[in-house]
Amino acid sequence: MAKNNIVDNLRKQIENFTSEVAVEKVGKVVEVFDGIAKISGLSDIKASEMVTFPTGVVGVALNLEEEFVGVIILGEFADIKEGDEVRATGKILEVNVGDALIGRVVNARGDAIDGKGAIKTTQTNPIEKVAPGVITRQSVDQPVSTGIKAIDAIIPIGRGQRELIIGDRQTGKTAIAIDAILNQKGQNMVCVYVSIGQKDSKLRKLQARLEEGGAMEYTVIVSAGASESAALSYIAPYTGVSIAEYFMDKGQDVLIIYDDLSKHAVAYREISLLLRRPPGREAYPGDVFYLHSRLLERACRRNKEYGGGSITALPIIETQAGDISAYIPTNVISITDGQIFLETDLFYKGIRPAVNVGFSVSRVGSSAQIKAMKKVAGTLKLDLAQFRELEAFAQFGSDLDDATKRQLERGKRAVEVLKQPQYAPVIVEHQVAILYALVKGYMDDVPVDKIKEFEQGLVEYTERSAPQFFKDIREKKMWEDASEEAFKKALTDFKAGFMK
């Protein structure tokens, strides 16, 4: 029976098939090298138009010259020969989009690479699209809760914001991004993780971690691996944002992570040099700024008339020896709405996430912070900056006045509170409770090495004794006077028990 069904279905498909007959434009391959093809003919081709090679591989026209067209080949180019016929498709490069992508791992062309079969979608989106205009936008006013205390309190991120994660290798950049994805569970957010030039083993590990945390239920992974050509690394972020736009157009909120744009810039430099475009600073082509600005401008918050969806972008940039003034980092810093700067020294001091509070900033996120968080975290950044200054100063002498000593002690505890292990996001109500205890001085006489224990106990105890405080924050985004009183009492009781 099943056999008959297969045959019947196939027969029906073949019978219903009508081939498309149209006059097509063709050119000839003149040269092929390193994933680039030089084509003669195709005089009417548009920039970024798709072409097909006889092997079925697709290319994209990037250089339109008088005599030739420079095409990047998106796939295997070993079988493409000089003299092969190349057909223009008349279409800008597009990718399949749809709800079926959720939970899947796809390559830069949007094809499944997770071994779970083909992805059935009915819609396609062009990968290059003009960013939404000003009329369709709205200012950022809703928070993205990353679950990381240091970020949610000091460098808050809003829905529709572009926040750069920047730092040297092995400082925990991807860890922050993964924690942010893990914390989106139940927050009505779709996540898109774009991996550019990463090792397949790293990607597999990451996918397994997301699966373990139940995060693949709302996540799409787009991967252009280290073993794939520069052309695929170049288009991967655009593929990712096209997928994200599909969900935004439906009115959903999307969090997209580009890991990382340094490798993306390097891939684009490789393509540009092969296409003989003139090199500029650090051999990058002249339009490397536009490469990232047009990508990141597509992250935005739409107003209600246009669906009210948003794309929050967390691009990652890897610096060399902490040099944030290099070409690509400064470009991306100037494009984004703030940056989270991670430092190797802090990482090895055990301060993890290794966020340098002084260099990190969120330009639009504070208006997205909930009132309760604003109340407790208002002065935290300043306190920490003052602590770092005093800490350096205090090393030279032991005679310090009481106020300075107090500030130093508070600072030490603040640093301890902001430490957080990987894959352990903290929900916003708990963050507020912990920071409340810190800024109101409840932790001042708790030994620094007991802070973590105190934090944990505090949350467990107060959630039981003053549940209204947490409920208020969850529902009204701010506590009521009565629930604050109950929380204070619970805090005092807990501390008394803890200090015994």
Added chain:
Amino acid sequence: MATFKLNDIARAVYDASKDASSSERAKINENVVKFLAKHRLMKESKRLLEKIRKIEDEEEGNLTATVTTSRELAEKSHTDIIHFLKHYYDVDKVEIKSEIDKGVIGGAKIQVGEDVLDLTISNKIHQLQAKLLRN
């Protein structure tokens, strides 16, 4: 050294030669060869000739089409194709270059410059293959 574009050279050669007498043409041709040699463009001569031919066809309303089939083109098909091309491109004269390629299996592929009308069986099979793989 100034760089010359092949399109410009082809246009200049055509404009100079079109109304010239045969003795003038011989002189022009001699000068063109000298010019190409001087500017190291001899290796581009094949492409230059193609471009001049294209300009000539465009200006004089001629059309050259390459028709690829799996076996020799029947007389009726030949006439039908010429009739179709005259109508489609609005030209007076159509020249057909016939090519045999067993790989097309059946049908015909008509190519005029960069335009291709592929009515071959092999193309239909490729399209069907792509459609079946997509679904």
